[in-house]
Amino acid sequence: MKHFLHVATLAPTFALTACNGGDLLSNFVPDEGYRVIHDLRYGDGPRRTLDLYVPEGAAPAAPTIVFFYGGGWQSGSKDDYLYVG
Incomplete structure (x- = not known):
């Protein structure tokens, strides 16, 4: 269940960044x-x-x-x- 929650949380982020790794990582910068x-x-x-x-x-x-x-x-x-x- 815990793994599913992580995937569910990150899925919208992947969609918004068109799966660009750099954009995805930049979302976590304070x-x-x-x-x-x-x-x-x-x-x-x-x-x-x-x-x-x-x-x-x-x-x-x-x-x-x-x-x-x-x-x-x-x-x-x-x-x-x-x-x-």
């Missing part, structure tokens, strides 16, 4: 505990921006992780990877 600085420019052109996710209380010299999504800079969007940030 809305607090970090701030996002959107669209920091690192070069010329409309797609050369990044989002910086900063945890609350992070030390100024805290390590930084850089995540490059696939697509060869031809397809995809950084907006599809909220769950990584």
Whole structure:
């Protein structure tokens, strides 16, 4: 019964996200505990921006992780990877 409840709970989420794994995972990201600085420019052109996710209380010299999504800079969007940030 417990397994059925999990499936029943997640089924609408799969339907709403068209079974996109990234969208599904992003639905579980909390809305607090970090701030996002959107669209920091690192070069010329409309797609050369990044989002910086900063945890609350992070030390100024805290390590930084850089995540490059696939697509060869031809397809995809950084907006599809909220769950990584």
